[in-house]
Amino acid sequence: MRINHNIAALNTYRQLNSASTAQGKSMEKLSSGLRINKAGDDAAGLAISEKMRGQIRGLDMASKNSQDGISMLQTAEGALNETHDILQRMKELATQAANDTNTTDDRGEIQKEINQLTSEINRIGNTTEFNTQKLLDGGEVQRASQTSTSTGTTTPAKVEGTEVDATAAAALDFTVTNLDFEVNGTAISLDSDAYTNIGDVATAIQDALTADGNTDVTVTAEDDKLVFTAAEGKNVEIGAATTGSLSDIGIEEGTTEPTTAGGTGASAESFSATLQIGANKGQAFQIDISDMRAVALGIAQATDGSGASTGTTTPAKVEGTEVDATAAAALDFTVTNLDFEVNGTAISLDSDAYTNIGDVATAIQDALTADGNTDVTVTAEDDKLVFTAAEGKNVEIGAATTGSLSDIGIEEGTTEPTTAGGTGASTVFTTDPSVTNGTASNLGEKALDVSTHANATNAIEVLDKAIAEVSGERSKLGAYQNRLEHTINNLNTSSENLTAAESRIRDVDYALAA
Incomplete structure (x- = not known):
């Protein structure tokens, strides 16, 4: 018999606590x-x-x-x-x-x-x-x-490339050799220089655009991707690679236009x-x-x-097709004995050399002004002739009596203004x-x-x-x-x-x- 420790009582007490819990x-x-x-x-x-x-x-x-x-x-x-x-x-x-x-x-x-x-x-x-x-x-x-x-809120044209395996954190060197392409008409050439990250590529492209005086597009690097953002009213135009592959820098050829909401x-x-x-x-x-x-x-x-x-009337407008003559390229082209009419005004483009399509637009506008014709305004936009009629007027381009209208990217015909909110002239x-x-x-x-x-x-x-x-x-x-x-x-x-x-x-x- 133990006096100091009653084991049976302790066992009973433990069991009681367990049961209670x-x-x-x-x-x-x-x-x-x-x-x-x-x-x-x-x-x-x-x-x-x-x-x-x-x-x-x-x-x-x-x-x-x-x-x-x-x-x-x-x-x-x-x-x-x-x-x-x-x-x-x-x-x-x-x-x-x-x-x-x-x-x-x-x-x-x-x-x-x-x-x-x-x-x-x-x-x-x-x-x-x-x-x-x-x-x-x-x-x-x-x-x-x-x-x-205004006519709405315009979201600028933007092109985002795909992510490439090159980040500043990883400090991974990758080399683009002889990759030649165009961005909005500006020649881009990425040669054997080593680029530490995609930001270096963006900087190289932006430098080329700046040197060419091209303000249509801004190039940045975001989340390891190239991002091309157009100026207001401009497109992002990425040309096909003449050498190398655009996929090396995560982009592809194509044109993206601004969207209007x-x-x-x-x-x-x-x-x-x-x-x-x-x-x-x-x-x-x-x-x-x-x-x-x-x-x-x-x-x-x-x-x-x-x-x-x-x-709400949208003025009649005729946009010609792009011609291969830009101020940047300074390419001379000659229109010889091209005679036609714009809204009844005789236009004659002879053997003068025109440096770019803007010179052609100026020559046509001068002829209209000299004739007192205010029905149409002629401008050059994105290497194209644009004829815009005054309110309620048509744009009427007559057939060429000498030469070919295709030389300056237009064709004969009449374009009438369109009315929004209506259902037609009838x-x-x-x-x-x-x-x-x-x-x-x-x-x-x-x-x-x-x-x-x-x-x-x-x-x-x-x-x-x-x-x-x-x-x-x-x-x-x-x-x-x-x-x-x-x-x-x-x-x-x-x-x-x-x-x-x-x-x-x-x-x-x-x-x-x-």
């Missing part, structure tokens, strides 16, 4: 319903389940996002349903007005309804919104901060929205809704507020503004004119096109909705299965814990 843990799990209440319960399981929980909650929110997207699309589509009905009524009225059994007064009454219905289409386009975002105005509010009297050309603007339809970065879906107001549909014509203008609008934006009383647009049989029949054709355009837009919105419905089903299925997996890790099994 186990009972406490079981009660904790049973009361919370969770197998893991703290990291010590299952460290690895906690980390895994938290990751799953994050994905589950992301999937659930993505499903809600998709449902919100459907609600937004249904709002737009519902508004266009009313626009459709209005256009159908307008066609009905135009068909009625085309019948010569109607008097001038009768057609005047029909015109009144046409005007009001056109204003209502504007109201629908200007006021239809979801969560304060206007859907059918072509994104006008989104563009307001970046538009003025938010312009005022003939193509309609659109409202754009990006829906986050997944739990991870990059799982997004963009929707676009076109401008559905009267001018965009071609059934009205914008004015400047006085009723004098007839829309479309007739009211003389005075008769259409509002739908929410104000001021008249800012002209409606389709149905005062005569000819005008009314033209209006029928215009309305048919507008109906087809709205039909196409509604069809697109319906396709968006159908896609999002499938997206929701997939997200909900993924969330359900992931929740089941997370539950097996995190939740308590009452049968085992009891």
Whole structure:
């Protein structure tokens, strides 16, 4: 018998503590319903389940996002349903007005309804919104901060090469031997010099451009890639390699033009929205809704507020083809006895030597000026002759009576100005503004004119096109909705299965814990 240590009592005490601890843990799990209440319960399981929980909650929110997207699309589509009905009524009225059994007064009454219905289409386009975002105005509010009297926001032409295996950090030497090509007409020659990194290559190309006086393109190195950025209104033109391979420095031949957003050309603007339809970065879906107001549909014509203008007109312009003569190359070429006419003015280019295409443009412009002809302005742009007509005028280039027009990169023909926001020369609008934006009383647009049989029949054709355009837009919105419905089903299925997996890790099994 031991006096100082009662082993049996110690064993009993230890067992009691173990039972109490186990009972406490079981009660904790049973009361919370969770197998893991703290990291010590299952460290690895906690980390895994938290990751799953994050994905589950992301999937659930993505499903809600998709449902919100459907609600937004249904709002737009519902508004266009009313626009459709209005256009159908307008066609009905135009068909009625085309019948010569109607008097001038009768057609005047029909015109009144046409005007009001056109204003209502504007109201629908200007006021239809979801969560304060206007859907059918072509994104006008989104563009307001970046538009003025210009024709839009232009993104300069840019070419990014592919990443090459040469970085400053790695200090890897690579040699480009006898690689010859052109960038916007400037000859680039990379020879046997060793370049430590892609930045050295960019510097060498930029130095060649600077030495040649070429400011059209700037060359930099970003993220181990060559980046060619054009000046405003210019292209990036990379010519084929005459020696070596462009792939050595991660680029390829081709021309990239600047892109314009938010312009005022003939193509309609659109409202754009990006829906986050997944739990991870990059799982997004963009929707676009076109401008559905009267001018965009071609059934009205914008004015400047006085009723004098007839829309946005792009002047007639003729661009010749590029000729092999630039100021940089200083290549002499001679045009001998080339006689033709520009808008009725006789042009005669004889045996004078012209250093570049700019000299030819100057000679033609001088002849026009001497003849008092202000219908056309002639300039040289990018090694091409450009003929631009005055407002409302055509560019008329007559056939060469002596020589060949191809010598200076042009051909005979007539080019007329084009009008944006209209539907062609046959479309007739009211003389005075008769259409509002739908929410104000001021008249800012002209409606389709149905005062005569000819005008009314033209209006029928215009309305048919507008109906087809709205039909196409509604069809697109319906396709968006159908896609999002499938997206929701997939997200909900993924969330359900992931929740089941997370539950097996995190939740308590009452049968085992009891």
